[in-house]
Amino acid sequence: MTETTRGNGRTPAAALAAFVLVQGIAAAFFISDAAHDLSHGFGNMESLSELFISLVLVAGIFLASWQLRRMISEIKDKDRALAVARGNFARVIATQFTDWGLTPAERDVGLFALKGLDVAEIAALRGAATGTVRAQLARIYAKAGVSNRAQFAAFFVEELLADGAPDT
Amino acid sequence: MAGPHPENGNGGAIAPPDPWDPLVRFSHWGIAAAVIANGLLTKPGGTLHVWIGWVAIGILAARLVWGLVGPAEARFSAFPPDPRAAISHVLSLFRPGGPREHPSHNPAAAMMVYALWLCLVVVIGTGLVMTDAKSPLQISQERAAVAAGDWSVLVNDDGESEGGGEDHDESGELVKEVHEVAANLMLILALVHVAGVAVESRALRRNLVHPMLLGSGKGR
Ligand code: HEM
Ligand code: HEM
Numbered sequence: 610m611t612e613t614t615r616g617n618g619r620t621p622a623a624a625l626a627a628f629v630l631v632q633g634i635a636a637a638f639f640i641s642d643a644a645h646d647l648s649h650g651f652g653n654m655e656s657l658s659e660l661f662i663s664l665v666l667v668a669g670i671f672l673a674s675w676q677l678r679r680m681i682s683e684i685k686d687k688d689r690a691l692a693v694a695r696g697n698f699a700r701v702i703a704t705q706f707t708d709w710g711l712t713p714a715e716r717d718v719g720l721f722a723l724k725g726l727d728v729a730e731i732a733a734l735r736g737a738a739t740g741t742v743r744a745q746l747a748r749i750y751a752k753a754g755v756s757n758r759a760q761f762a763a764f765f766v767e768e769l770l771a772d773g774a775p776d777t
Numbered sequence: 778m779a780g781p782h783p784e785n786g787n788g789g790a791i792a793p794p795d796p797w798d799p800l801v802r803f804s805h806w807g808i809a810a811a812v813i814a815n816g817l818l819t820k821p822g823g824t825l826h827v828w829i830g831w832v833a834i835g836i837l838a839a840r841l842v843w844g845l846v847g848p849a850e851a852r853f854s855a856f857p858p859d860p861r862a863a864i865s866h867v868l869s870l871f872r873p874g875g876p877r878e879h880p881s882h883n884p885a886a887a888m889m890v891y892a893l894w895l896c897l898v899v900v901i902g903t904g905l906v907m908t909d910a911k912s913p914l915q916i917s918q919e920r921a922a923v924a925a926g927d928w929s930v931l932v933n934d935d936g937e938s939e940g941g942g943e944d945h946d947e948s949g950e951l952v953k954e955v956h957e958v959a960a961n962l963m964l965i966l967a968l969v970h971v972a973g974v975a976v977e978s979r980a981l982r983r984n985l986v987h988p989m990l991l992g993s994g995k996g997r
Binding site: 713 | 798
């Protein structure tokens, strides 16, 4: 099982992560030197170029982090496609909920909603007021970028068809 | 927040990432190694101590950037500091159902993470004050110069020699005190942290350390 998902872009991601950390360390040293020089007099070419390089270093950290995040989300997409192909739908839903940043309570409610329970049933199961559940559903839809329950469920059906279906 | 959790017991559908992303893993072990080395092994204030401290600064900075731009579960928003949730999480350890799963650090772990980072920031800040924010390179150069008999490097730019006025001495003493207390607090918290990982691993019947190392290889 593991061989199929190991590899799959994990090694480059690890290398890039190590690189970001080294960048952070290098930036700490360089920026402190630059700050010392600046405190001795501002305006000469050297201190200006150090200031410039410091900014570039910091921008580099953000850019490399952003790139790393994209690599990681590609790895996740591949894993998800694999999970869908294997019929591991619970995992697909869990990962998607995490990507949307649902709170634990929202995840419970979202899962009940996907299972087809209505607001009153969810409220009874959770021992909560229906108003609370309604508000939670509204927040879930907002985070998922959909406007009602049908679209919410359709999101996952689409996922199943898009990734799980054999390429044509 | 009580109530049934449909996802507990069906194979742990929500769970922290396994493995954690490489930046979280590497920065964790980098920081842990630096803290243990500086807290227990290196000569306090020695060149090596300051070198390691600076490495920790860089790693922490990268991790904090990651907390803003990283994947969902590594972002601060995935584990907001929430003392009440932390307490109810700890209490849930003693209840029959056990703790619930969380997509990132659980609320108790989250409080610990912020406490550790805060201690580290204080330790780093006071360390920088004690060394006038000089980089370890500058410090070793100065020390080499002093060893060679050139004491002039110890004279500050404003003409005051190191440890000059009374005020300076007293506040210097205080900064040193804070550095030491925060460092020791951090080491104690780290012990509690490791104990917490062990307890939580038992309660969830799942090794939490594997995902921080290489990933357990399970669950896929
Ligand atoms: C990485 C985390 C760090 C830990 C756990 C740590 C821990 C400690 C401890 C336990 C002491 C002994 C305090 C005493 O007995 O007076 C000490 C001293 C010292 N540390 Fe750190 N430290 C860290 C980072 C730093 C950094 C980043 C710097 C400077 C940039 C620094 C500079 C110093 C100095 C100059 C002393 C000597 C204080 C003195 O006795 O005059 N430390 N540190
Ligand atoms: C001085 C030592 C240590 C410090 C300062 C420290 C600090 C931290 C921090 C800041 C995090 C959050 C990671 C992040 O999101 O970036 C964390 C998580 C974690 N640490 Fe440590 N740690 C230390 C030692 C250890 C040790 C020795 C172990 C293994 C037994 C360990 C196991 C873990 C685990 C498993 C997590 C993830 C917890 C979770 O699943 O929510 N740590 N630690």
